[in-house]
Amino acid sequence: QVPLVESGGGLVQAGGSLRLSCVAAGISFSIDAMGWYRQAPGKQRDFVAVFTSGGSTNLADSVKGRFTISRDNAKNTVYLQMNSLKPEDTGVYYCNAQGFRPYRYNYWGQGTQVTVSS
Numbered sequence: 290q291v292p293l294v295e296s297g298g299g300l301v302q303a304g305g306s307l308r309l310s311c312v313a314a315g316i317s318f319s320i321d322a323m324g325w326y327r328q329a330p331g332k333q334r335d336f337v338a339v340f341t342s343g344g345s346t347n348l349a350d351s352v353k354g355r356f357t358i359s360r361d362n363a364k365n366t367v368y369l370q371m372n373s374l375k376p377e378d379t380g381v382y383y384c385n386a387q388g389f390r391p392y393r394y395n396y397w398g399q400g401t402q403v404t405v406s407s
Contacts, residue, residue, distance in 0.1 A: 293384045297369075298401030305405070306372045311384030311398055313365040321388025323360060323367035327403070329380040337382070340367055352378075374405045 297309040313320055324339030338348045338358040346358055357370040367384065384398035 293386055293396055293398035295382070295384045295398040295401040298382060298403045300404045300406065301374055303374060303376055303405055303407050305374050306370070307374065307403060308371070309369040309382055309384075309401060309403075311367050313386050313396070316365050316386070318391055319362055320365055320386045321390060323365070323384070323386050324358065325367070325369050325382055326385055327378075327380040327382045328400075329377075332380075334383065338369060339385075342388075371403070374403075376405045376407045379403060379405050 292314050293311050294314055295309060295311045297307060299307060301307055309325065319342050322339050322341045325337040326334045327337050328334040336349055337352060338356060340346050340358045340360040342362060348356060348358065355373045359368045380403060381400040382403050383400045387395040
């Protein structure tokens with residue numbers, strides 16, 4: 290299993306900002322899609338944002354206008370800038386790397402906790 294190393298989670302007040310980072314250590318090829326999912330307590334894991342190697346991005350409606358995803362392809366690193374955080378953004382944020390070249394893969398990070406207090 291290729292490790293995805295996440296960092297940047299923490300506790301912040303509503304309206305604050307956090308920046309998450311995820312690096313795909315040990316991968317020498319360009320990852321097709323890197324992104325973020327989150328899981329609130331007692332709920333399923335939901336899509337947050339994705340950035341493809343071709344430069345396309347997509348964000349969940351609930352975070353549009355507040356979150357920005359960016360990527361450094363050369364470093365196989367993806368970032369999630371989260372602004373205007375709300376209590377409902379609280380959860381464990383998981384980094385994801387998936388694609389089909391040179392083989393089919395779908396990797397997950399260990400997760401980083403984001404807690405937004407009201």
